[in-house]
Amino acid sequence: MTAQPENSRTGTPTAPLNIPAIRDEFPILQREINGKPLVYLDNAASAQKPEFVIESVAGVYRSYYANVHRGLHTLANESTEAFELARDDVRRFINAARTEEIVFTRGSTEAINLLAHSFGQGLKAGDEIIISRMEHHSNIVPWRILADAKGLTLRWADVNAAGELDYPQLADMVNGDTKLIAISHMSNVLGTINHAERIMEIARSAGVPVLFDGSQSAVHIPVDMQALGCDFFVFTGHKLYGPSGIGVLYARGDWLDRLPPFMGGGEMIADVYEDRLTFADPPHKFEAGTPPIADAIGLGAAIRWLERHDRAAVMEHERALMDRAVTGMAAIEGVRMIGTAQDKGAIISFAMEGAHPHDIAQILDKYGIAVRAGHHCAQPLMRHMGVSATARASFAIYNTIEEADAFVDALKKARDFLI
Template sequence: MNKVLSHTTLDVEQIRKDFPILKREVNGKPLIYLDNAATSQTPQQVIDVIVDYYSNYNANIHRGVHSLSQEATDAYEQARIKIQKHFNAKLSHEIIFTSGTTHGINLVANGFSSLLKKGDEIIVSALEHHSNIVPWQMLCERTGAILKVIPMNTDGELVISEFEKLLNPNTKLVFVNHVSNALGTINPIETIIEKAHNVGAAVLVDGAQAAPHIKANVQELDVDFYVCSAHKMCGPTGVGILYGKEEWLKKLPPYQGGGEMIAEVTFEKTTYADLPHKFEAGTPNICGGIAFGAALDYMNTVGFNTLANYENELLEYATSQLQAIEGVKIYGTSKHKTSVISFNVGNIHPYDIGTILDKLGIAVRTGHHCAQPIMDYFKIPGTVRASFMFYNTKEEVDTFIASLKKAIMMLS
């Protein structure tokens, strides 16, 4: 693993050598990958862990007495402990492996079906990904609970004074993302958690977009649930975690039934296993969990403060370059952002810009980014979104800007 040169400077060229995909070309041009908010790329160190698992100790876990099963079990549970330490959870069994952020949110929403009644209130924010909206709408349909929304302003920030007005003794659950995937806004989750707890409500934070850039300390935050995905953190797809306070995880019923999550099964009655297995029915993504731990090792070696500082430099540089282009409008202008820029150019459709950029080897995301209420607020069909990670460079930003200018000229 590459060494960090200083507290604020990365040896980016050395780091880029860890990512095989960055060497490829797209449409005859060197790949410039600016779709990191959707999925980050994977370093060779994590790829090697995946290959090692399938080459040397691929076996089912927890149930086998043979050596391969024990090796796989040990590696999987060591990954859980790595994740516990990374997020500073009090107990390792407060870390539940999931298939990703969406799975974690649905697990909690399903559990609250038995805890809510008609007239109870739950609060979502206007900045949410569809994955942190739809499960709660479904929960309201099942229980008769009422869904309320924290509004946003034109800078793409939540209006906390309005949130305070929504809170009351009927508020049972508040769910908000740590960082907006569409705009990059960093939400004031410390304030939100404290105010929600003051009325006795639990809080779930969607950390999918924050976790690659901000090292969340769940005990310090005093958050009840925190969810994220490995594939946005240099890890594989199909695996993530739900952190939940032990007392809440004990209250929630199992999400799925099957093997692994049971203590004893008879045709008369089944008793459930202790945490964390109560929520981990079936054979898990064993390799994915182990690789998630390896990805966290990689990112922690880089250092979260270091990578965040560098990514912020990229954000500021790209923002200033974009603002100099006539007709560009940036959506999400909060002072507190991660390295995401959503923008449009005049009346040009974002899809058309994205298509031309792809022909020039540049990967960006276009559309509503599974955050349609945000687009409806701004009265737009979608945006072009460029999102950066610590392996991107200012030279790539320069090429992106030059290519964007070419696209605008072609489409104007």
């Protein structure tokens, strides 16, 4: 197999960050929007893709695409090798103990639904699941559906005015009926990075398994499954500079042996008889049908691309961008930040007195600036924070100080126009 663009499997970090060179790797950043240079600040929804990832995916279809695991011919063997190497890229990236703990899904949403279906089969009426008010709908709706179907109690850990989790309350909520704690590792609205170690201490003291939704954290902070000790962790490729349609469920130890499969079909079975089935070993037990082959290989490429860069330097850069924007926004009358937790990730949600977030986003787009507006799939959090919607600017490795300034300048113009 020679067609896939490749660097070393581990990637050697380069420091300091060369932001202009990094930007040159993203073709879409050369675009203009409404005659203005594109300033892409919608990274919490989905990040842009470097040429290395684009070519990795294209290379699959150009040179060695075939279905995986099922053939003996050369293309099938090459596709299978690349697909399983991508699984090992994921294992290394999150420092899982074994590749068998890594299930490819079509995103964080499917990963959580998989777990709700499979883990939920062992629950009964009266059992309790704890989530928090800062959760994305993807970590609410599957549990709500399960709770309604099985008579479970869904309990909500609160957040304070700064958008920080109420840890004493969480500890008080855990009891003998608690069967799972499912909490965002980093909020997609607030940028709050929850103290995973503290949550794990609470859970472990009661023998309760923990799921962390790492959809935001996986791209912004290093994650280490062996150090963290959580039972389940999910993340998605498209926020990690990779393709859409690919995600990951990590399950510690023998969880995948113990849980029943999510879907039935090809690939997830060892033997099929008229009167019985034998399932394949994990992780394939949970990967029914033809998987997103090129997308998984693209995720592996995105991981290797990100590993070229020192994660601490990336975090410092993104935090500097957020701080620059926050400082500028503080001088704009009527603008209120939603979420002011200490050491938060590079996400700014805000409201402007007298202006609807949708109007703000549309005006900013006239200046080439892409932000998100709405409830961000977090309606319980919106109500808890006293708003129906916010505008949101979110930063990534390729953003610049000049772009942060351009965002603030355009926001001032939006306020002048709207108020």
